Every structure is written in structure tokens, then in C-alpha cells.
Amino acid sequence: MPQPLPQPLSQALPPLYCPRCGTPARDFAGCAACRTEGIGANPVPPPADLSGLSLASFPGGPWGWPTALPVAGPPVTLGEGSTPNIRLPLGDSSQGELVVKYEGANPTGSHKDRAMAVGMAAAVASGADTVAVSSSGNAAASAAAYAGRAGLRCVVFTTPAVPGPLRAQIDALGGVRVVCGDHDTRQAALRESVERFGWYPLTSYTAPSPGGNSYANEGYKSLAYELARDFGDRISTVVVPTSRGDLLSGVARGFAELCAAGLLPAVPRLVTAEPDAAAPLAAALSHPDRARQERTSVPYRRSPAFSLGERTPTWQALNALWGSDGTALALPAEEYLAERQTLAAQGLFLETSSAVAVSAARRWVREHGGLVIAVGTATGVKDTAALPAPGEAVERVPELAGLTLR
């Protein structure tokens, strides 16, 4: 008889193993063996076998290929995924193509919906009645929505730094918002809720951060499947805005599964985009040897890209770059804030963190050409604090008084 796994892992779901050292996971706190070395590594379920599937008929979304997910049972869904590919003008001088995969078109306006749909199904399969997240915003709003869809309670540990529109979204969707003083306090509060009450964690709560719930993160593989279906082997580079690398490593796993099944010849180059105020991946790759890269730490500084910024790289984020001949770019605020305005003037209103990725992708395509995909992770309506103050439109209002309306 197998011994029951300690909570909150459940025997209803496949076991998780550390991709770095192979140690089986006992909880969602990351690999305990790697943590003793100061390295945050997230155990994962076995890769899916996609052989026999047809990429051309992939329906899109995390539930598009149910057998690619670690969770059986009824999907929890709000229609996430199948997001648009939006081509950006580059001018006549460029030989490349730049496309934004617009994840702001997901139900709660961010890429997190791909993960939370699967994570909530995992919570239901595990018998949870309450899910908990520690989040600067997008993950919290998404968790609240999908918990409501699944009939679960959602507790959100945040800080006062969460932008007002996101607070309103979390509250409206029924998330129980607990405001903590700072990032470390909210992480500690989530950890205590998991250990004392058995609440089901959908984000990470230990240091160094290993990344979020590994079952939920499998939902991100669908972004790679959609890109491969839409562009095939034409993709040269995919640029992902990154802090802990849940999206990045999920996309990398999705591409790797496609390659293993013969559905794609090679994993495209993966490039991370970070704000230069807190860019542990760019700092890590400045060291020549991997042992040093794994143990990199930088001071945390806030930036206008509020949902990005970390102190340490996760191991799986580094592994995604190592496995694709990838690299990490750190962008200054003036560059990505200007990018955000340029995109908005063209009708594409992105969160500042997403503009970091488009900035990096624009640099990359100018220097290297090819088809470059930037993942635009969230809509700009959540994050209006970094925008220029309005003024001109208001000043024009009195002019309207002289018009004759018919």
C-alpha cells in the first residue's frame, strides 16, 4: 500500500518530481533538497505524450488537449486561451516580423487564466474548499474568478501596492482580500494558511521562490501549442516577461512536448524580459558558469512594471533559457513606458509589464530579424498609475459649448 502523501498534495493527481535533482515533492513549497542549496526549483508532473495528436486541429486553450494535463475530471473554464496574434509595424528597414500574442484577451484580462483554470480543477480534485494566493494582482483576480466558477472560496494575500482597478476586480469577483504590509509578510501569511488550515496554494510561499502551483502551471503549455499551430517552425524567438518564470517554463515544456512527439522540429529561442530595477535572470546570465547562475541574488527594487521583479532566478526559468539557446534582457523604465504609449496609440493597450516584453522583442527583431513573438501578458486597464496624467482632452471640453448640435 502506498503511503498517503502529506497535504496538500493529493493521490488524485500525478506525483511531482524536481526537474533539477529528481527528488519527489511532499508539498507545494518547491524542492526541499534544492532549497538547502539556496536554489528555488519547482517539482513538475511527468511530461505529456502528444504523439498521435494533430497540431493543425488543436482547438486552443488549456483544455484543448485534456490528455496533456495532469488533472482529469470536469474542466473549470471561462473560455480562456485562443488569444489573438497581433502583428506590429516595424518600418521598411527591418527584415523581421514582430507579433504580440495578446493574453489580455483572456476572461480576467491576463495570461494567469490559463493556469488558474487548471489549478482550480486540481484544487477540486484534491478535495479543497479554499484556495489561497499571494499576489500583486493578476493572479489574484484570476484565482478569484476561477474559484467562483468552481464554487470554492478564494483568499488573496496582497499589499497596499496593488493598483486600484485590480483591487476592484478582485473584490467584485468575490476574492477575500487580506492586505499585508509588504511582500515578505504576504508570503508568510500564505505559508501559515497552507500549514495551519490546509488551504490549497496556487502561488509560491517559500524563499527562494520556487514558482507557483505546478499543476496550475501546466495550463501555460497551451500557449506554446497555439503558437506552434499558428506559426509552426517559422518562429525564431519568443519573448516572455518574467519574474519567477511560471509562464516561461510552462511555454518551454509545451514546446518540448511538441518536439518529443515530432510535431515541431525544435524549441524556438526563449528570451526573458525584466525591468532593470530587479532583473535576476539577466544578472545570472552575466556569470559564465551554471553553478554560479543558479545561486544569483539581486536586491529587489520596485519599478513601474508592478507585476515583475524578483530577487532570485528560479531554476526552471534558467533551464528554459539554457535549453533554447536563450538569453535575458533587462530594460530601463523610460524604454518600456515609451513602448506602452506607442502601442496604445496603435490601439493595443497593454499592462506596463507586457510592454517590457514588447520592448525587448523590438530590440531583438531589429538586431536578429526572424519572426519574433512577444507575449503581451495583460490588458492595460488594470494598471493606470504609470500613465501620463490626462489633461488635453479635458481642456478641450469648453470648446464644445460653441458647437451647434443638431
Ligand SMILES: [Zn+2]
Ligand atoms: Zn531538487
